[in-house]
Amino acid sequence: MADSQLQVVGSISSLDRLTFTGFLAIIVHAMIILGITFTWEKRSSSTHTMEVTLAQHRSLNRPEETDFLAQFNQLGSGTLDDKKLLTSPKSSRFFDTQIRNIEVFPEIQSTENPQPELNTVIDILNNNKLVPNEYELRSELINQNNLAGKESLLERSREIASLEARLDKQRSIHAKRPRIKRLTSLSAKYSSDAKYLDSWRREIEEIGNNNYPEKARRQRIYGSLRLLVAIFPDGELKEIKMLESSGKSILDHAAIDIVQLAAPFPPFPEELRRTTDVLEIIRTWRFQQDSIQSF
Numbered sequence: 001m002a003d004s005q006l007q008v009v010g011s012i013s014s015l016d017r018l019t020f021t022g023f024l025a026i027i028v029h030a031m032i033i034l035g036i037t038f039t040w041e042k043r044s045s046s047t048h049t050m051e052v053t054l055a056q057h058r059s060l061n062r063p064e065e066t067d068f069l070a071q072f073n074q075l076g077s078g079t080l081d082d083k084k085l086l087t088s089p090k091s092s093r094f095f096d097t098q099i100r101n102i103e104v105f106p107e108i109q110s111t112e113n114p115q116p117e118l119n120t121v122i123d124i125l126n127n128n129k130l131v132p133n134e135y136e137l138r139s140e141l142i143n144q145n146n147l148a149g150k151e152s153l154l155e156r157s158r159e160i161a162s163l164e165a166r167l168d169k170q171r172s173i174h175a176k177r178p179r180i181k182r183l184t185s186l187s188a189k190y191s192s193d194a195k196y197l198d199s200w201r202r203e204i205e206e207i208g209n210n211n212y213p214e215k216a217r218r219q220r221i222y223g224s225l226r227l228l229v230a231i232f233p234d235g236e237l238k239e240i241k242m243l244e245s246s247g248k249s250i251l252d253h254a255a256i257d258i259v260q261l262a263a264p265f266p267p268f269p270e271e272l273r274r275t276t277d278v279l280e281i282i283r284t285w286r287f288q289q290d291s292i293q294s295f
Helices: 002-035 134-176 194-210 214-218 249-262 270-275
Strands: 121-123 128-130 180-183 223-231 237-244 278-288 291-294
Touching: 194 249, 194 278, 194 291, 214 249, 223 249, 237 249, 249 278
Parallel strands: 180 278
Antiparallel strands: 121 128, 223 237, 223 278, 278 291
């Protein structure tokens, strides 16, 4: 009886030990399996990230180091030590939840009178169409056209006034200019002034022959010169110009002295006085064999 009880106790003890051992093995394996975890490798978000901004100025040279992406090259500037995105103190009238590509359009040359664009803006958040006030736009367009027309008219008026002032100035200058008539040996033959010119020539030759330069006579110095004599209507001498020299100073000075001795000359006849303020007589003087000829 006692031996059978010992066998039962021994068999139970072996079974219990086997069960307990198996239980422990399961727990240990479970702990090992559940203790191993898999984690995803975190990639650095800063290595492949580039912020986008809008460039305000185009640069011909490409920067070696860039802080932002933009539609064209732009060299950095400013007073901040750290890089900062370009911001604006004004708020946008509409919003978008996505960053979209921006197309760069070529610059269009503006006209003298730019017309306002009648665009419809769509509010993305509210999905409402903001329609501009047609009356206000038409009024603005009319005002711009009227203003441009007034400016154009004012500019034309100024140009016309400037031209009129210039013409008045030219007329005034022309009116102040003396009426000059120039007589030569050829023109006098076919004009009503031939009588006055012939009288003037005879007087010059008479005084010239009476005052022929003695040195030129002794040394037989001969030659021709061309002289301009200007006379006022009352016969007073205005000026003497040597147009062509004889090449001999004694003859040139003698011709000038003869004109000064002959002045003043007879006053202009009434017909010549009405049309002439200064009479210029151009004649060729010839000194030859103790006589003077003017032609």
